[in-house]
Amino acid sequence: MNLILLxxxxxxxxxxxxxxxxxxxxxxxDVHRAAVNDELCVGLLGGGIGIGRVxxxxxxxxxxxxxxxxxxxxxxxxxxxxxxxxxxxxxRVLRTASSMxxxxxxxxxxxxxxxxxxxSPYLEPHAMNEQLLLxxxxxxxxxxxxxxxxxxxxxxxEDELPGIVRNTLPLVAHPTALAECPRHTDRAVTLAVGPxxxxxxxxxxxxxxxxxxxxxxxxxxxxxxxxxxxxxxxLF
Amino acid sequence: MNLILLxxxxxxxxxxxxxxxxxxxxxxxDVHRAAVNDELCVGLLGGGIGIGRVxxxxxxxxxxxxxxxxxxxxxxxxxxxxxxxxxxxxxRVLRTASSMxxxxxxxxxxxxxxxxxxxSPYLEPHAMNEQLLLxxxxxxxxxxxxxxxxxxxxxxxEDELPGIVRNTLPLVAHPTALAECPRHTDRAVTLAVGPxxxxxxxxxxxxxxxxxxxxxxxxxxxxxxxxxxxxxxxLF
Numbered sequence: 001m002n003l004i005l006l007x008x009x010x011x012x013x014x015x016x017x018x019x020x021x022x023x024x025x026x027x028x029x030d031v032h033r034a035a036v037n038d039e040l041c042v043g044l045l046g047g048g049i050g051i052g053r054v055x056x057x058x059x060x061x062x063x064x065x066x067x068x069x070x071x072x073x074x075x076x077x078x079x080x081x082x083x084x085x086x087x088x089x090x091x092r093v094l095r096t097a098s099s100m101x102x103x104x105x106x107x108x109x110x111x112x113x114x115x116x117x118x119x120s121p122y123l124e125p126h127a128m129n130e131q132l133l134l135x136x137x138x139x140x141x142x143x144x145x146x147x148x149x150x151x152x153x154x155x156x157x158e159d160e161l162p163g164i165v166r167n168t169l170p171l172v173a174h175p176t177a178l179a180e181c182p183r184h185t186d187r188a189v190t191l192a193v194g195p196x197x198x199x200x201x202x203x204x205x206x207x208x209x210x211x212x213x214x215x216x217x218x219x220x221x222x223x224x225x226x227x228x229x230x231x232x233x234x235l236f
Numbered sequence: 237m238n239l240i241l242l243x244x245x246x247x248x249x250x251x252x253x254x255x256x257x258x259x260x261x262x263x264x265x266d267v268h269r270a271a272v273n274d275e276l277c278v279g280l281l282g283g284g285i286g287i288g289r290v291x292x293x294x295x296x297x298x299x300x301x302x303x304x305x306x307x308x309x310x311x312x313x314x315x316x317x318x319x320x321x322x323x324x325x326x327x328r329v330l331r332t333a334s335s336m337x338x339x340x341x342x343x344x345x346x347x348x349x350x351x352x353x354x355x356s357p358y359l360e361p362h363a364m365n366e367q368l369l370l371x372x373x374x375x376x377x378x379x380x381x382x383x384x385x386x387x388x389x390x391x392x393x394e395d396e397l398p399g400i401v402r403n404t405l406p407l408v409a410h411p412t413a414l415a416e417c418p419r420h421t422d423r424a425v426t427l428a429v430g431p432x433x434x435x436x437x438x439x440x441x442x443x444x445x446x447x448x449x450x451x452x453x454x455x456x457x458x459x460x461x462x463x464x465x466x467x468x469x470x471l472f
Contacts, residue, residue, distance in 0.1 A: 002457045073455045096462050101454070139456035183420055217469065218337070219309045220375035221238045226332050229462050230469035233453065 001027050003140040004042045004052065005133060012044070012066060018052070020062045028054075028062050042066055043142040045133075072142040076101040076236055077188035079164050083110040083195035084149075085224045087120035091131050093225050098135025098145050100232050106164075107149045108156060110203055112195040118151060157206045165190045170212040173231060174204060175221045177214035181234045189235055193228055237263050239376040240278045240288065241369060248280070248302060254288070256298045264290075264298050278302055279378040281369075308378040312337040312472055313424035315400050319346040319431035320385075321460045323356035327367050329461050334371025334381050336468050342400075343385045344392060346439055348431040354387060393442045401426045406448040409467060410440060411457045413450035417470045425471055429464055 004024055012018050020028075028034050034054050042052035048068035056063035080097060084090065084107045097105060109118070121127060132145050150156040169185060172192040192199075192207055199207070204214060217230045240260055248254050256264075264270050270290050278288035284304035292299035316333055320326065320343045333341060345354070357363060368381050386392040405421060408428040428435075428443055435443070440450060453466045 096459075099456060099458060099462060100466070101456060138459055141456060218472075220335060220337060220377060222335060223332075223374055226335060226465050229465040230336070233466035233469040236454075 001031065001137045002041060003049065003137050003142075004028070004040055005137050005142065006042055006044045006066065008045065016066045017055070018042075018064050018066050020064070021060065025060075025062045028057065029059065040064070041140060042068070043072065043136075043140065044068055045136075045142055045144060047142055048072070049140065049142060073101060073140070075103040075143060076232065077168075078102055078232070078235070079104045079106065079168070079190045080228070081106045081108055081161075081164075081190065081192040082224070082228070083108055083193065083199065084113045084117050084123075085195065086114075087117060087122040089223075089225055090117075090120070091122055091127075093228055094128055094131040094147075095135040095138070096225065096229055097232075098132040099139040099141075100135075100229065101139070101141065102232070103143060103145045105145055105147045106156075107147065108192075109151045109153050110195050111153075111200045112197040123149065153203065154206070157210055161190075161207075161210050165211055170207075170210065171215050171231075172199065172204065172207045172212040173217065173227055174198060174214040175216055177216040179213060179215045181215045181217050181231055183234050185235055191231060191235070193224060193231070196224065237267065237373045238277060239285065239373050239378075240264070240276055241373050241378065242278055242280045242302065244281065252302045253291070254278075254300050254302050256300070257296065261296075261298045264293065265295070276300070277376060278304070279308065279372075279376065280304055281372075281378055281380060283378055284308070285376065285378060309337060309376070311339040311379060312468065313404075314338055314468070314471070315340045315342065315404070315426045316464070317342045317344055317397075317400075317426065317428040318460070318464070319344055319429065319435065320349045320353050320359075321431065322350075323353060323358040325459075325461055326353075326356070327358055327363075329464055330364055330367040330383075331371040331374070332461065332465055333468075334368040334377075335375040336371075336465065337375070337377065338468070339379060339381045341381055341383045342392075343383065344428075345387045345389050346431050347389075347436045348433040359385065389439065390442070393446055397426075397443075397446050401447055406443075406446065407451050407467075407471075408435070408440065408443045408448040409453065409463055410434060410450040411452055413452040415449060415451045417451045417453050417467055419470050421471055427467060427471070429460060429467070432460065 043049040049070045050068035052064035052066045168188040168190045170190045279285040285306045286304035288300035288302045404424040404426045406426045
C-alpha cells in the first residue's frame with residue numbers, strides 16, 4: 001500500500017480531515033508503523049493525490065489532515081480484452097493491470113475458457129473491485145478501472161468490438177504470430193489476450209476480421225499474467 | 237506445460253524412447269488429453285527441443301518416441317539481482333523469470349528484507365528448482381537458471397558484484413529514479429530489483445558506486461513481480 005486510498009464515504013469534511021478504521025488503519029499501524037505528525041501518501045478514489053498528516057493514531061482510529069494537490073498518473077490508452085482466466089489468475093491479473101494503469105478491461109468468453117470459471121465467486125463485483133483497489137494502492141493511482149463481462153464471443157466481436165477498436169491499434173497476443181509486439185507506441189491500443197492454450201483459429205479469424213493483428217512477445221510462450229504485463233511494458 | 241521436460245534419468249535409450257510416470261503423465265492424460273500417435277512438444281533438460289510421438293498411454297505410463305532436433309531459445313543476456321522477496325512472491329518470480337529466459341539470479345539480502353524470509357522452505361534448492369522447471373515448461377525452454385543466494389549485502393557488492401557487472405549495463409530499479417528503463421537494448425544487463433519499500437539510500441549508493449544507474453518503469457510503483465516482468469520486457 002504505497003497510497004492510502006480514501007473512499008467518498010470516509011467523509012472528508014470541510015477541514016480536510018478523515019478518519020479511518022479497519023484494513024487501512026491496521027496497515028498504517030503494522031506496516032507503515034506511522035506516528036503522529038508523520039505524512040503519508042493518500043489519494044481520493046476518483047480524485048487527487050496528496051499528503052495525509054497523522055493527527056491521531058490509536059488501535060481504534062487513524063485521523064489525518066489531508067491535502068490533495070496532484071492529479072493521479074495518466075491512464076494507459078488501452079482497452080484490455082482478456083479471455084476469462086482461471087479464477088486465481090484472474091485475481092492477480094486484475095490487480096496487476098490496475099497497478100499498471102489499465103482503465104478498461106473486458107472479460108470475454110472463448111472456446112478454451114472452462115465454463116466453470118464463469119461461476120467463480122472471484123467474478124463478483126465486490127471481489128473484482130477489491131483487487132482493482134489493491135492495484136491502485138500499489139501504484140499510487142486513484143482512478144478505478146471499468147470491467148465488462150461478456151459471455152458470448154461472437155455477438156461481442158460482431159456488435160461491440162468494432163466500436164471499441166475504432167481509432168486504436170488492435171492487437172491480439174498469439175504465441176505463433178510472426179510479428180513482434182510493437183514497442184513504445186504513441187497510439188491507443190486494443191489488446192486481446194487469449195486463454196491458456198490460446199484462441200482457436202476461428203476466434204483469431206474473427207478478431208482479424210475486426211482489424212486485429214496477431215503479435216507475440218518474444219519466442220517464449222508466457223502465462224496470461226506474465227504476457228499481459230510484458231505486452232503493456234513493451235507497448236507504452 | 238507447453239513442453240514436456242525430459243530429465244536425464246528418464247533414460248532416453250538408444251532408440252530415442254522414453255517412459256514417464258507421475259506429474260507429467262497425469263498432465264498428458266488430463267490436460268493434453270493425448271492419444272496414441274499424437275505428437276507432443278518435448279525437450280531434454282539442458283538439451284534440445286523436439287517432438288515426442290505417443291506410443292503407449294495408460295493410467296500407469298506414457299511411452300514416447302522422441303526426436304530432438306532444435307536448440308532451445310536463446311537466454312536473456314542478463315543477471316537478475318533480486319532482494320529476497322516474500323516467500324510466496326519468490327515462488328512466482330522464480331517461475332516467471334525462468335519463463336522469460338533469465339539464466340542467472342542472485343537472491344540478495346537488503347535492509348528491508350524481513351529476516352524470516354531467509355528461513356522459508358521455499359528457499360530450499362528442490363523447492364526453487366520446481367518453480368524454475370515450471371517456468372521452462374511454460375516457455376518451451378530447457379536451460380535451467382542458476383540461483384545464487386547471498387545473505388550479506390556489503391561483501392557481495394564489494395567483492396563479487398564488480399565481476400558480475402563487467403561488460404554489462406548495470407541498472408537498479410528504483411521508483412523515485414528520474415531515468416526511464418532503456419528500451420530494447422543490445423547490451424548485456426545486470427538488473428537489481430529491491431525489496432518492497434525499496435533499497436535504502438546506503439544500498440543505492442553502494443550500487444551506484446559499482447556503476448549502477450537508478451531507473452524506473454513509468455511513474456507507477458509496481459510490485460516486485462510486476463516490475464521484474466515489465467523491466468525485462470522493456471529491456472529486451
